[in-house]
Amino acid sequence: MPMWDDILGHEQNKEFLARLLQPGNRPHALLFYGPEGIGKKQLALRFAKTFLCQKPDEHPCGRCESCRLINLAEHSFAHPDFILVEQEAPGKDLKIEQIKEMSRQAAFAPALSGHKVCVIDAADRMTVEAANSLLKLLEEPPPNWMFILVASRLERLLPTILSRVIQLRFDQIPLALTQEALNRLGLERPELLARLAGGSLGAAVNLAAADAVSYREQALEFLEALPLAQPMRYVASQPWLESYDKQGGLLFTEMLLFLARDVLLWQNGLEEQIYNCDCTDRLRRLAASWPASHLKQAADIAQQAYQAIESNAGAKLVLETVVLKTDILRKEER
Ligand SMILES: [Zn+2]
Numbered sequence: 001m002p003m004w005d006d007i008l009g010h011e012q013n014k015e016f017l018a019r020l021l022q023p024g025n026r027p028h029a030l031l032f033y034g035p036e037g038i039g040k041k042q043l044a045l046r047f048a049k050t051f052l053c054q055k056p057d058e059h060p061c062g063r064c065e066s067c068r069l070i071n072l073a074e075h076s077f078a079h080p081d082f083i084l085v086e087q088e089a090p091g092k093d094l095k096i097e098q099i100k101e102m103s104r105q106a107a108f109a110p111a112l113s114g115h116k117v118c119v120i121d122a123a124d125r126m127t128v129e130a131a132n133s134l135l136k137l138l139e140e141p142p143p144n145w146m147f148i149l150v151a152s153r154l155e156r157l158l159p160t161i162l163s164r165v166i167q168l169r170f171d172q173i174p175l176a177l178t179q180e181a182l183n184r185l186g187l188e189r190p191e192l193l194a195r196l197a198g199g200s201l202g203a204a205v206n207l208a209a210a211d212a213v214s215y216r217e218q219a220l221e222f223l224e225a226l227p228l229a230q231p232m233r234y235v236a237s238q239p240w241l242e243s244y245d246k247q248g249g250l251l252f253t254e255m256l257l258f259l260a261r262d263v264l265l266w267q268n269g270l271e272e273q274i275y276n277c278d279c280t281d282r283l284r285r286l287a288a289s290w291p292a293s294h295l296k297q298a299a300d301i302a303q304q305a306y307q308a309i310e311s312n313a314g315a316k317l318v319l320e321t322v323v324l325k326t327d328i329l330r331k332e333e334r
Helices: 011-020 040-052 098-108 127-137 177-182 190-196 202-209 214-224 232-239 239-243 246-267 280-290 293-308 316-333
Strands: 029-033 082-085 116-120 144-149 166-169
Touching: 011 040, 029 040, 040 082, 040 116, 040 144, 082 098, 098 116, 098 127, 177 190, 177 202, 190 202, 190 214, 202 214, 214 246, 214 280, 214 316, 232 316, 239 246, 239 316, 246 280, 246 293, 246 316, 293 316
Parallel strands: 029 144, 029 166, 082 116, 116 144
Antiparallel strands: none
8 A cells, every 4th residue: 555554544545546556547537525634635645746756656755856846744846747726725715716827737748747636625615717617627638637626515516527526535534543543643632632623633633732632621610610709800810811822712712612512412412422521520510500502602602702813803802701701691590
Protein backbone atom coordinates (compact mmCIF):
# COMPACT_ATOMS: atom_id res chain seq x y z
CA MET A 1 0.00 0.00 0.00
CA PRO A 2 1.17 3.53 -0.69
CA MET A 3 2.19 5.68 2.20
CA TRP A 4 -1.22 6.85 3.29
CA ASP A 5 -1.14 4.93 6.50
CA ASP A 6 -1.03 8.04 8.63
CA ILE A 7 -4.44 9.03 7.28
CA LEU A 8 -6.84 7.07 9.45
CA GLY A 9 -9.39 4.61 8.11
CA HIS A 10 -10.97 4.65 4.62
CA GLU A 11 -9.26 1.37 3.72
CA GLN A 12 -11.48 0.53 0.74
CA ASN A 13 -11.01 3.95 -0.79
CA LYS A 14 -7.26 3.72 -0.30
CA GLU A 15 -7.20 0.37 -2.09
CA PHE A 16 -9.24 1.79 -4.95
CA LEU A 17 -6.85 4.73 -5.27
CA ALA A 18 -3.82 2.45 -5.10
CA ARG A 19 -5.16 0.57 -8.14
CA LEU A 20 -5.39 3.85 -10.06
CA LEU A 21 -1.65 4.23 -9.69
CA GLN A 22 -1.22 1.29 -12.07
CA PRO A 23 -1.31 2.08 -15.78
CA GLY A 24 -4.58 1.36 -17.52
CA ASN A 25 -7.98 2.89 -17.89
CA ARG A 26 -8.45 5.61 -15.36
CA PRO A 27 -11.48 7.76 -14.66
CA HIS A 28 -11.27 11.44 -15.59
CA ALA A 29 -12.97 12.59 -12.46
CA LEU A 30 -13.42 11.37 -8.90
CA LEU A 31 -15.55 12.76 -6.14
CA PHE A 32 -14.58 12.25 -2.49
CA TYR A 33 -17.61 12.93 -0.34
CA GLY A 34 -18.43 12.48 3.32
CA PRO A 35 -18.41 14.37 6.63
CA GLU A 36 -15.98 17.21 7.28
CA GLY A 37 -12.66 16.70 8.97
CA ILE A 38 -12.09 13.02 8.26
CA GLY A 39 -9.14 13.30 5.87
CA LYS A 40 -10.78 13.52 2.41
CA LYS A 41 -8.71 16.48 1.27
CA GLN A 42 -5.54 15.10 2.83
CA LEU A 43 -6.01 11.84 0.99
CA ALA A 44 -6.76 13.68 -2.28
CA LEU A 45 -3.54 15.69 -1.97
CA ARG A 46 -1.51 12.64 -1.01
CA PHE A 47 -2.94 10.64 -3.89
CA ALA A 48 -2.16 13.49 -6.30
CA LYS A 49 1.43 13.61 -5.14
CA THR A 50 1.82 9.84 -5.47
CA PHE A 51 0.11 9.79 -8.84
CA LEU A 52 2.43 12.46 -10.22
CA CYS A 53 5.61 11.04 -8.64
CA GLN A 54 8.09 9.89 -11.26
CA LYS A 55 8.69 6.70 -9.26
CA PRO A 56 5.17 5.98 -8.05
CA ASP A 57 6.16 2.48 -6.92
CA GLU A 58 7.84 4.17 -4.01
CA HIS A 59 4.54 5.75 -3.02
CA PRO A 60 5.68 8.59 -3.43
CA CYS A 61 9.47 8.68 -3.48
CA GLY A 62 9.74 12.18 -2.00
CA ARG A 63 12.94 12.90 -3.95
CA CYS A 64 12.08 13.20 -7.65
CA GLU A 65 11.52 16.59 -9.27
CA SER A 66 7.77 16.08 -9.16
CA CYS A 67 7.75 15.23 -5.45
CA ARG A 68 9.92 18.20 -4.60
CA LEU A 69 7.44 20.56 -6.27
CA ILE A 70 4.53 19.40 -4.10
CA ASN A 71 5.20 20.26 -0.49
CA LEU A 72 2.23 19.04 1.49
CA ALA A 73 3.62 20.03 4.88
CA GLU A 74 3.94 23.65 3.81
CA HIS A 75 0.86 23.60 1.58
CA SER A 76 3.07 24.84 -1.23
CA PHE A 77 2.43 23.62 -4.75
CA ALA A 78 4.78 24.71 -7.52
CA HIS A 79 4.16 21.65 -9.68
CA PRO A 80 3.12 22.63 -13.22
CA ASP A 81 0.85 19.58 -13.49
CA PHE A 82 -0.90 20.03 -10.19
CA ILE A 83 -3.72 22.47 -9.58
CA LEU A 84 -5.50 23.00 -6.29
CA VAL A 85 -8.71 24.99 -6.21
CA GLU A 86 -9.84 25.78 -2.67
CA GLN A 87 -11.75 28.31 -0.64
CA GLU A 88 -9.95 31.61 -0.25
CA ALA A 89 -11.09 31.64 3.39
CA PRO A 90 -13.30 29.35 5.47
CA GLY A 91 -16.95 29.81 4.59
CA LYS A 92 -16.23 31.41 1.19
CA ASP A 93 -17.72 30.15 -2.07
CA LEU A 94 -15.61 28.93 -4.97
CA LYS A 95 -15.92 31.55 -7.67
CA ILE A 96 -16.13 31.20 -11.42
CA GLU A 97 -12.78 33.02 -11.78
CA GLN A 98 -11.12 30.19 -9.87
CA ILE A 99 -12.55 27.56 -12.21
CA LYS A 100 -11.71 29.67 -15.26
CA GLU A 101 -8.15 30.08 -14.07
CA MET A 102 -7.96 26.29 -13.94
CA SER A 103 -9.54 25.91 -17.40
CA ARG A 104 -6.91 28.17 -18.92
CA GLN A 105 -4.35 25.54 -18.01
CA ALA A 106 -6.20 23.07 -20.19
CA ALA A 107 -4.37 24.58 -23.14
CA PHE A 108 -1.08 23.27 -21.79
CA ALA A 109 -0.11 19.63 -21.94
CA PRO A 110 1.30 18.00 -18.81
CA ALA A 111 4.91 19.14 -18.39
CA LEU A 112 6.55 16.75 -15.96
CA SER A 113 4.50 13.72 -15.21
CA GLY A 114 2.43 12.77 -18.21
CA HIS A 115 -0.72 13.70 -16.31
CA LYS A 116 -2.33 16.67 -14.70
CA VAL A 117 -4.18 16.37 -11.45
CA CYS A 118 -6.64 18.96 -10.33
CA VAL A 119 -8.04 18.87 -6.79
CA ILE A 120 -11.14 20.97 -6.17
CA ASP A 121 -11.76 21.22 -2.46
CA ALA A 122 -15.14 22.36 -1.11
CA ALA A 123 -16.65 21.56 -4.51
CA ASP A 124 -20.07 21.82 -2.86
CA ARG A 125 -19.34 25.50 -2.29
CA MET A 126 -19.13 26.38 -5.98
CA THR A 127 -21.37 29.20 -7.17
CA VAL A 128 -23.81 28.17 -9.92
CA GLU A 129 -21.61 29.92 -12.49
CA ALA A 130 -18.52 28.14 -11.22
CA ALA A 131 -20.31 24.78 -11.27
CA ASN A 132 -21.46 25.29 -14.85
CA SER A 133 -17.98 26.27 -15.87
CA LEU A 134 -16.56 23.12 -14.27
CA LEU A 135 -19.26 21.05 -15.95
CA LYS A 136 -17.98 22.16 -19.35
CA LEU A 137 -14.52 20.89 -18.43
CA LEU A 138 -15.90 17.60 -17.18
CA GLU A 139 -17.93 17.13 -20.34
CA GLU A 140 -14.83 17.36 -22.47
CA PRO A 141 -11.94 16.66 -20.15
CA PRO A 142 -8.54 17.63 -21.51
CA PRO A 143 -6.46 14.52 -22.28
CA ASN A 144 -4.56 13.03 -19.33
CA TRP A 145 -6.28 15.17 -16.74
CA MET A 146 -7.69 13.81 -13.56
CA PHE A 147 -10.09 15.85 -11.46
CA ILE A 148 -10.68 15.12 -7.81
CA LEU A 149 -13.65 16.91 -6.30
CA VAL A 150 -13.89 16.98 -2.51
CA ALA A 151 -17.24 17.72 -0.90
CA SER A 152 -19.19 17.16 2.28
CA ARG A 153 -22.69 17.80 0.94
CA LEU A 154 -23.58 15.77 -2.10
CA GLU A 155 -26.98 17.42 -2.52
CA ARG A 156 -25.31 20.75 -3.25
CA LEU A 157 -23.63 19.43 -6.39
CA LEU A 158 -25.32 19.61 -9.79
CA PRO A 159 -26.73 16.23 -10.88
CA THR A 160 -24.98 16.79 -14.21
CA ILE A 161 -21.66 16.97 -12.35
CA LEU A 162 -22.48 13.92 -10.22
CA SER A 163 -23.15 11.87 -13.33
CA ARG A 164 -19.65 12.58 -14.64
CA VAL A 165 -17.61 11.58 -11.61
CA ILE A 166 -16.77 8.31 -9.91
CA GLN A 167 -18.10 8.75 -6.40
CA LEU A 168 -16.10 7.58 -3.40
CA ARG A 169 -17.99 7.76 -0.14
CA PHE A 170 -16.00 8.49 3.00
CA ASP A 171 -17.53 7.48 6.31
CA GLN A 172 -17.03 8.86 9.77
CA ILE A 173 -13.93 7.31 11.31
CA PRO A 174 -14.72 5.02 14.25
CA LEU A 175 -13.90 6.81 17.50
CA ALA A 176 -11.79 3.89 18.67
CA LEU A 177 -9.47 4.29 15.70
CA THR A 178 -8.92 8.01 16.36
CA GLN A 179 -8.44 7.27 20.03
CA GLU A 180 -5.83 4.64 19.26
CA ALA A 181 -3.93 7.03 16.99
CA LEU A 182 -3.99 9.75 19.66
CA ASN A 183 -2.71 7.21 22.13
CA ARG A 184 0.18 6.37 19.83
CA LEU A 185 0.98 10.08 19.62
CA GLY A 186 1.27 10.06 23.40
CA LEU A 187 -1.54 12.57 23.93
CA GLU A 188 -3.38 12.66 27.23
CA ARG A 189 -7.12 11.94 27.45
CA PRO A 190 -7.34 10.42 23.96
CA GLU A 191 -10.99 9.42 24.28
CA LEU A 192 -12.10 12.90 25.31
CA LEU A 193 -10.06 14.52 22.51
CA ALA A 194 -11.40 12.09 19.92
CA ARG A 195 -14.97 12.79 20.96
CA LEU A 196 -14.56 16.57 21.13
CA ALA A 197 -13.07 16.46 17.63
CA GLY A 198 -15.92 14.37 16.25
CA GLY A 199 -13.47 11.59 15.39
CA SER A 200 -11.19 13.77 13.27
CA LEU A 201 -7.56 13.06 14.10
CA GLY A 202 -6.35 16.40 12.75
CA ALA A 203 -8.93 18.33 14.76
CA ALA A 204 -8.10 16.29 17.89
CA VAL A 205 -4.40 17.07 17.58
CA ASN A 206 -5.23 20.77 17.17
CA LEU A 207 -7.45 20.67 20.26
CA ALA A 208 -4.62 19.09 22.24
CA ALA A 209 -2.15 21.70 21.03
CA ALA A 210 -4.55 24.50 22.02
CA ASP A 211 -5.04 22.90 25.46
CA ALA A 212 -8.77 22.71 24.82
CA VAL A 213 -9.28 20.57 27.92
CA SER A 214 -8.39 23.49 30.19
CA TYR A 215 -11.03 25.63 28.47
CA ARG A 216 -13.50 22.79 28.86
CA GLU A 217 -12.68 22.69 32.57
CA GLN A 218 -13.25 26.43 32.88
CA ALA A 219 -16.57 26.22 31.06
CA LEU A 220 -17.66 23.37 33.32
CA GLU A 221 -16.66 25.27 36.48
CA PHE A 222 -18.62 28.25 35.21
CA LEU A 223 -21.78 26.19 34.70
CA GLU A 224 -21.36 24.64 38.14
CA ALA A 225 -21.00 28.08 39.74
CA LEU A 226 -24.49 29.11 38.57
CA PRO A 227 -26.71 30.61 39.89
CA LEU A 228 -24.38 33.40 40.95
CA ALA A 229 -25.09 35.15 44.26
CA GLN A 230 -23.35 38.28 43.05
CA PRO A 231 -22.98 38.24 39.26
CA MET A 232 -21.03 41.49 38.91
CA ARG A 233 -18.59 40.47 41.59
CA TYR A 234 -18.11 37.11 39.88
CA VAL A 235 -17.37 38.84 36.56
CA ALA A 236 -14.85 41.12 38.24
CA SER A 237 -13.08 38.30 40.05
CA GLN A 238 -12.56 35.75 37.25
CA PRO A 239 -9.05 35.96 35.78
CA TRP A 240 -10.02 33.88 32.71
CA LEU A 241 -12.49 36.56 31.59
CA GLU A 242 -9.57 38.95 31.51
CA SER A 243 -7.04 36.66 29.89
CA TYR A 244 -8.89 34.92 27.05
CA ASP A 245 -7.99 36.30 23.64
CA LYS A 246 -9.90 35.54 20.44
CA GLN A 247 -8.65 31.95 20.27
CA GLY A 248 -9.39 31.40 23.97
CA GLY A 249 -12.85 32.95 23.65
CA LEU A 250 -13.66 30.67 20.70
CA LEU A 251 -12.48 27.58 22.55
CA PHE A 252 -14.36 28.51 25.72
CA THR A 253 -17.67 29.14 23.93
CA GLU A 254 -17.23 25.99 21.83
CA MET A 255 -16.66 23.92 24.97
CA LEU A 256 -19.65 25.58 26.65
CA LEU A 257 -21.78 24.60 23.67
CA PHE A 258 -20.52 21.01 23.83
CA LEU A 259 -21.30 20.85 27.55
CA ALA A 260 -24.85 22.13 27.06
CA ARG A 261 -25.26 19.57 24.29
CA ASP A 262 -23.95 16.78 26.52
CA VAL A 263 -26.23 17.67 29.42
CA LEU A 264 -29.20 17.61 27.03
CA LEU A 265 -28.12 14.23 25.70
CA TRP A 266 -27.79 13.00 29.25
CA GLN A 267 -31.32 14.14 30.06
CA ASN A 268 -32.56 12.21 27.05
CA GLY A 269 -30.83 8.99 27.99
CA LEU A 270 -28.23 9.23 25.21
CA GLU A 271 -25.16 9.00 27.46
CA GLU A 272 -23.14 7.04 24.94
CA GLN A 273 -23.15 10.00 22.55
CA ILE A 274 -21.71 12.58 24.92
CA TYR A 275 -18.36 14.22 24.15
CA ASN A 276 -17.21 14.96 27.69
CA CYS A 277 -16.93 11.32 28.66
CA ASP A 278 -14.46 11.96 31.51
CA CYS A 279 -16.80 13.98 33.74
CA THR A 280 -20.10 12.12 33.66
CA ASP A 281 -20.79 12.65 37.37
CA ARG A 282 -20.62 16.38 36.94
CA LEU A 283 -22.79 16.23 33.81
CA ARG A 284 -25.35 14.17 35.70
CA ARG A 285 -25.56 16.81 38.44
CA LEU A 286 -26.04 19.57 35.86
CA ALA A 287 -28.68 17.47 34.09
CA ALA A 288 -30.62 17.19 37.33
CA SER A 289 -30.68 20.94 37.96
CA TRP A 290 -31.20 22.46 34.49
CA PRO A 291 -34.54 22.43 32.64
CA ALA A 292 -34.08 21.27 29.05
CA SER A 293 -35.55 24.44 27.54
CA HIS A 294 -33.02 26.56 29.43
CA LEU A 295 -30.17 24.36 28.27
CA LYS A 296 -31.15 24.93 24.67
CA GLN A 297 -31.14 28.67 25.30
CA ALA A 298 -27.77 28.43 27.02
CA ALA A 299 -26.45 26.62 23.94
CA ASP A 300 -27.83 29.44 21.77
CA ILE A 301 -26.08 32.04 23.92
CA ALA A 302 -22.78 30.15 23.54
CA GLN A 303 -23.28 29.76 19.80
CA GLN A 304 -24.03 33.46 19.28
CA ALA A 305 -21.02 34.39 21.38
CA TYR A 306 -18.83 32.10 19.28
CA GLN A 307 -20.00 33.80 16.11
CA ALA A 308 -19.51 37.28 17.60
CA ILE A 309 -15.92 36.48 18.62
CA GLU A 310 -15.29 34.93 15.25
CA SER A 311 -16.33 38.18 13.59
CA ASN A 312 -13.84 39.97 15.82
CA ALA A 313 -15.97 41.24 18.67
CA GLY A 314 -13.79 41.65 21.79
CA ALA A 315 -13.62 38.34 23.65
CA LYS A 316 -13.78 39.88 27.14
CA LEU A 317 -16.99 41.79 26.54
CA VAL A 318 -18.65 38.87 24.77
CA LEU A 319 -17.70 36.42 27.52
CA GLU A 320 -18.95 38.75 30.25
CA THR A 321 -22.27 38.90 28.41
CA VAL A 322 -22.32 35.10 28.23
CA VAL A 323 -21.81 34.92 32.00
CA LEU A 324 -24.56 37.41 32.82
CA LYS A 325 -27.10 36.09 30.30
CA THR A 326 -26.58 32.46 31.26
CA ASP A 327 -26.86 33.35 34.94
CA ILE A 328 -30.19 35.13 34.37
CA LEU A 329 -31.38 32.08 32.44
CA ARG A 330 -30.36 29.77 35.28
CA LYS A 331 -32.37 31.85 37.75
CA GLU A 332 -35.56 31.79 35.67
CA GLU A 333 -38.46 29.68 36.88
CA ARG A 334 -38.85 26.35 35.19
ZN1 LIG B 1 8.66 11.17 -6.47
